[in-house]
Amino acid sequence: MTFLTGWARTAPTPATVARPRTTAGLAALVAGAPARGLVARGLGRSYGDAAQNAGGLVVDCTALTSWSLDVGTGVGTGVGTDVGAVTAGAGVSMHELMTALVPRGWFVPVSPGTRQVTVGGAIAADVHGKNHRRDSSFGAHLRSLTLVTADGATRVLRPGDPLFWATVGGMGLTGVIAEATFACLPVETSRMRVDIERTRDLDETLEVMAATGDRYSVAWIDLMARGRSVLTRGDHATRDDLPGIADPLAFAPVTRLTAPPWAPNGLLNPLTVRAFNEAWYRRARPAHGLIQGLGPFFHPLDSIKGWNRLYGSRGFVQYQFVVPDGAEETLRRIVDRLSADGVPSFLGVLKRLGPGTPGPLSFPMPGWTLALDVPAGRRGLAGLLRMFDGWVAEAGGRVYLAKDSRLPGGMMAAMYPRLGEWRAVRAEADPDNVFRSDLARRLDL
Amino acid sequence: MKNALGSVDTVLVFGGLSEIGLAIVRRLVRGGARRVVLAVRGGEAPVIDGAEVHVVGFDAARPETHGAVVDEAVRLVGDLDVVISAFGVLGTQREYDADPVAAAESIAVNLGGHVSAGLFAARRLREQGHGTLVMLSSVAGVRVRRANFVYGAGKAGLDGFAQGLGDSLHGTGARVLVVRPGFVRGRMTAGMSPAPMSTTPGAVADAVVAGLRSGAELVWVPGGLRVLFTAMRSLPRALWRRLPR
Numbered sequence: 001m002t003f004l005t006g007w008a009r010t011a012p013t014p015a016t017v018a019r020p021r022t023t024a025g026l027a028a029l030v031a032g033a034p035a036r037g038l039v040a041r042g043l044g045r046s047y048g049d050a051a052q053n054a055g056g057l058v059v060d061c062t063a064l065t066s067w068s069l070d071v072g073t074g075v076g077t078g079v080g081t082d083v084g085a086v087t088a089g090a091g092v093s094m095h096e097l098m099t100a101l102v103p104r105g106w107f108v109p110v111s112p113g114t115r116q117v118t119v120g121g122a123i124a125a126d127v128h129g130k131n132h133r134r135d136s137s138f139g140a141h142l143r144s145l146t147l148v149t150a151d152g153a154t155r156v157l158r159p160g161d162p163l164f165w166a167t168v169g170g171m172g173l174t175g176v177i178a179e180a181t182f183a184c185l186p187v188e189t190s191r192m193r194v195d196i197e198r199t200r201d202l203d204e205t206l207e208v209m210a211a212t213g214d215r216y217s218v219a220w221i222d223l224m225a226r227g228r229s230v231l232t233r234g235d236h237a238t239r240d241d242l243p244g245i246a247d248p249l250a251f252a253p254v255t256r257l258t259a260p261p262w263a264p265n266g267l268l269n270p271l272t273v274r275a276f277n278e279a280w281y282r283r284a285r286p287a288h289g290l291i292q293g294l295g296p297f298f299h300p301l302d303s304i305k306g307w308n309r310l311y312g313s314r315g316f317v318q319y320q321f322v323v324p325d326g327a328e329e330t331l332r333r334i335v336d337r338l339s340a341d342g343v344p345s346f347l348g349v350l351k352r353l354g355p356g357t358p359g360p361l362s363f364p365m366p367g368w369t370l371a372l373d374v375p376a377g378r379r380g381l382a383g384l385l386r387m388f389d390g391w392v393a394e395a396g397g398r399v400y401l402a403k404d405s406r407l408p409g410g411m412m413a414a415m416y417p418r419l420g421e422w423r424a425v426r427a428e429a430d431p432d433n434v435f436r437s438d439l440a441r442r443l444d445l
Numbered sequence: 446m447k448n449a450l451g452s453v454d455t456v457l458v459f460g461g462l463s464e465i466g467l468a469i470v471r472r473l474v475r476g477g478a479r480r481v482v483l484a485v486r487g488g489e490a491p492v493i494d495g496a497e498v499h500v501v502g503f504d505a506a507r508p509e510t511h512g513a514v515v516d517e518a519v520r521l522v523g524d525l526d527v528v529i530s531a532f533g534v535l536g537t538q539r540e541y542d543a544d545p546v547a548a549a550e551s552i553a554v555n556l557g558g559h560v561s562a563g564l565f566a567a568r569r570l571r572e573q574g575h576g577t578l579v580m581l582s583s584v585a586g587v588r589v590r591r592a593n594f595v596y597g598a599g600k601a602g603l604d605g606f607a608q609g610l611g612d613s614l615h616g617t618g619a620r621v622l623v624v625r626p627g628f629v630r631g632r633m634t635a636g637m638s639p640a641p642m643s644t645t646p647g648a649v650a651d652a653v654v655a656g657l658r659s660g661a662e663l664v665w666v667p668g669g670l671r672v673l674f675t676a677m678r679s680l681p682r683a684l685w686r687r688l689p690r
């Protein structure tokens with residue numbers, strides 16, 4: 001038995017961990033599932049208990065790492081003249097993909113805020129990136145996926161199949177993804193052309209973001225100071241943007257710092273977090289047409305290895321919600337309340353979301369999403385977040401399951417109105433609940 | 446499942462009408478628990494706002510039935526996040542002196558019942574890989590007093606059992622929380638004059654809920670009793686036996 005937690009290091013539970021190297025090996029594990037069932041795990045970058053299964057089996061998919069790139073000429077695809085598609089094992093990470101694809105002139109269609117997630121995890125959470133408003137989530141770019149289902153069979157699913165969409169955003173509860181094929185984005189360089197600006201408060205942030213037409217945009221928002229933000233937006237730099245650079249597609253991301261292995265509880269408190277946020281805000285120099293590497297633009301946190309340990313042994317909670325367009329008032333209320341209460345939250349991340357996928361449990365919807373981190377030991381946190389849950393649900397929004405570790409189960413139906421539809425597909429594919437996780441138990445999925 | 450902030454979903458109470466047990470349940474429900482199983486020997490089930498409440502029959506003196514009670518609770522609510530072993534009988538030393546059989550029967554409940562219910566519950570928690578068993582011990586068992594040594598002996602046995610069980614579960618994800626209240630002003634002690642540092646069922650419940658959240662293995666209620674009893678334990682026997690109560 002191994003004790004597992006998610007990225008936020010709360011609520012550890014023990015499980016037997018198996019790491020298959022082939023799809024056949026994976027299918028054998030599913031066919032012989034123990035009484036407490038099993039769930040897949042990627043790189044454990046979901047924050048809560050999604051990839052844990054107390055007393056049961058956890059299938060670590062990180063050894064399913066074969067992949068290939070297939071480039072053709074697509075007509076009328078809207079992406080450009082070249083179309084690239086990657087077929088990758090579920091355990092391939094975004095980091096590995098980018099390292100291999102970028103020098104060949106391709107980029108992943110959607111990149112979350114860290115490269116350390118697997119293809120399987122990206123599908124199971126239907127992840128979104130800074131380009132969601134324009135390009136939707138990972139599932140929208142998927143052409144097919146190979147799923148090992150409860151009966152031990154290996155099935156190839158395509159969009160149109162209800163089980164396909166129940167799997168996209170399905171948090172590993174419909175089966176284990178072995179492999180997937182998805183479209184890629186052609187890029188001319190490995191750099192970004194970026195605009196950086198600072199805003200005074202939330203209203204200004206929303207105004208600027210609503211007006212932007214850039215492919216990528218994100219605001220790092222200071223929740224201890226009424227939502228003043230550092231806004232970055234941009235697109236992939238073209239070759240013309242980089243005159244005189246010999247190797248425009250070179251890509252070699254680096255980890256600069258490693259967080260200490262141990263930090264005292266309370267290191268991140270209102271004082272230290274306020275000081276950090278202040279420094280971040282001051283340091284950001286407004287710029288136009290700045291050329292940046294992919295890493296600093298997409299994954300600034302990846303340059304500090306193990307930053308999650310800074311929260312100490314009690315860990316932390318990330319609260320990420322979306323409210324639909326038109327419900328900006330709810331966002332304002334939450335930001336005001338966090339500011340007024342002095343909740344020590346590191347820079348929140350605010351993004352605009354666009355069209356969702358047909359996945360019934362997929363998180364994104366057209367609107368605004370805010371993600372914030374708070375130390376788990378904070379007094380009154382449970383009640384505060386429960387109050388926010390109510391406001392979010394009332395506004396027609398929802399909380400992101402890949403980040404969740406504390407949502408009351410009773411909120412699921414209000415936040416995910418298509419839960420019943422998802423349950424029906426799942427019940428047919430997995431009548432005995434072979435696929436189970438701590439998250440599924442906690443939320444009665 | 447216990448969540449990142451320490452809230453739980455399901456609770457089973459052995460001795461489901463116990464004043465202390467119900468005070469704990471009400472607090473857990475306020476904190477988010479949704480499904481409760483009260484294992485009782487009879488009587489009217491209370492309404493608990495915000496939770497689904499199930500009642501199952503339970504007699505602490507019949508250990509051969511305790512496994513079925515745990516199974517039934519699991520069937521009703523799924524994984525057990527918190528199991529509270531809250532039953533007990535006080536009795537008086539005078540009664541026990543007059544009726545040794547009644548004394549032995551009280552031990553069968555106060556110790557034997559907790560042993561079987563505790564072991565059956567622990568087996569389930571171990572399989573689940575999570576969950577906490579709360580065992581209501583008492584300061585009466587920390588150092589047994591002449592004034593109630595039959596009750597004290599039961600609690601002393603229970604306390605040792607609970608600690609050993611907790612140690613045996615180490616590394617399984619399941620845990621035991623041993624609770625040592627002092628004199629609790631409530632139904633069990635009605636009509637008795639309170640001992641110094643007495644407390645209330647609500648205060649005991651608050652301490653238990655805090656202990657569950659922090660993952661504690663032992664709580665004293667009130668907390669000051671820990672210091673007091675460290676001193677009491679080293680009191681010479683000749684003095685100890687002369688204590689009036």
Ligand SMILES: Cc1cc2nc3c(=O)[nH]c(=O)nc-3n(C[C@H](O)[C@H](O)[C@H](O)COP(=O)(O)OP(=O)(O)OC[C@H]3O[C@@H](n4cnc5c(N)ncnc54)[C@H](O)[C@@H]3O)c2cc1C
Nearest residue numbers: 042043044045046112113118120121124127128171172177
């Ligand atoms: C710093 C940071 C920034 C992030 N930024 C973003 C962001 O911008 N946008 C966003 O959407 N998310 C973001 N995330 C969340 C992350 O993208 C998701 O939680 C993702 O699912 C993690 O992938 P993983 O491989 O680590 O999966 P895990 O965390 O191991 O598992 C997550 C879920 O996927 C399931 N799963 C994993 N592999 C498989 C498989 N092979 N078959 C079936 N199910 C599987 C698991 O059962 C579990 O339910 C961020 C996380 C971090 C730590």
Ligand SMILES: NC(=O)c1ccc[n+]([C@@H]2O[C@H](COP(=O)([O-])OP(=O)(O)OC[C@H]3O[C@@H](n4cnc5c(N)ncnc54)[C@H](OP(=O)(O)O)[C@@H]3O)[C@@H](O)[C@H]2O)c1
Nearest residue numbers: 460462463464465486504505531532533581583626629633
């Ligand atoms: N009160 C105190 O001062 C004090 C101090 C320290 C420790 N404790 C311990 O804390 C626990 C809870 O006490 P409390 O104050 O809540 O007392 P309580 O209200 O009297 O609860 C005791 C419960 O045990 C039940 N019970 C007794 N014998 C049983 C049997 N054979 N089978 C099934 N149930 C049985 C009783 O059921 P009925 O309702 O059917 O009678 C009652 O509900 C007990 O273990 C007690 O020893 C109490």
